[in-house]
Amino acid sequence: MKTEHQIDDFIRREKQTEPNPFLSSRVMANIEKLQKPEVKKNPVWQVAAVSASVAAVVFLGISIGNSYVDSTSPETVMNINDSQMENLGYYNLENYE
């Protein structure tokens, strides 16, 4: 009899536990989530194509950059040399005497 009373008392106390008042809102939120159309992910081939294009552009840029050869001749270099452009010796006519 005592045991039965203890069990009933335990059940009575456990039954007093109240659920979260927002339980129904939680359920409804999950249902709404379930109904929402899933955001379509890009197919793998699209992702791969974009990655490959970016890689190709970078590679092309580096290749073009490396293929550049400096074609300036020493004469040109002289022309852009200030001292050549303003050759004071020319005015002094030292070399033409």
Added chain:
Amino acid sequence: MSDEQLIHEIISGNTSAFKMLVEKYQLRVFRTVLGFVHSKEDAEDITQDIFMKAYQSLVFFKGESEFTTWLYRITANMSINFVNRNRKNRFLQSLEDIFYKPSGEKTPLEQLEESERDQRIRKAIDSLPEKQRTAFVLSKYEELPQKTIASVMNISEGAVEQLLQRAKNNLQKKLSTHP
């Protein structure tokens, strides 16, 4: 609005009718689940899963039985599945219960005694065979009549009576060995 009308509304696509259904039955479902798992957090999670399952399966509900019977059947099945899946974790839960026990104006000794007694009762209920436990929880936590329990468990009323009697005897036996 009756259950039939609500179900009809839900199947027609009115989700707010389902909210009404959840609000109507959430306490009953929660209490039943609590009888199986004895943890508020777990009971809330399972209650949520039960209503999700009910929502998804509502189109298959043919109305051959009462909606409550159908819902209690889902509740009992999902609770038992959860208990079987989490049998190992129950030990940690029991340890938590030893150290946490909210109680009114009792002395620490009384609180400890009550906590130990509760744990013994919980263990005894948990150790009942599946069918006895289901019948016991539906009878004690939900105070369902034997006829309804029989419908939920898909057995005869006589079988329910037997299960309840056996459950009672088993609990007496398990708990009488302790003071």
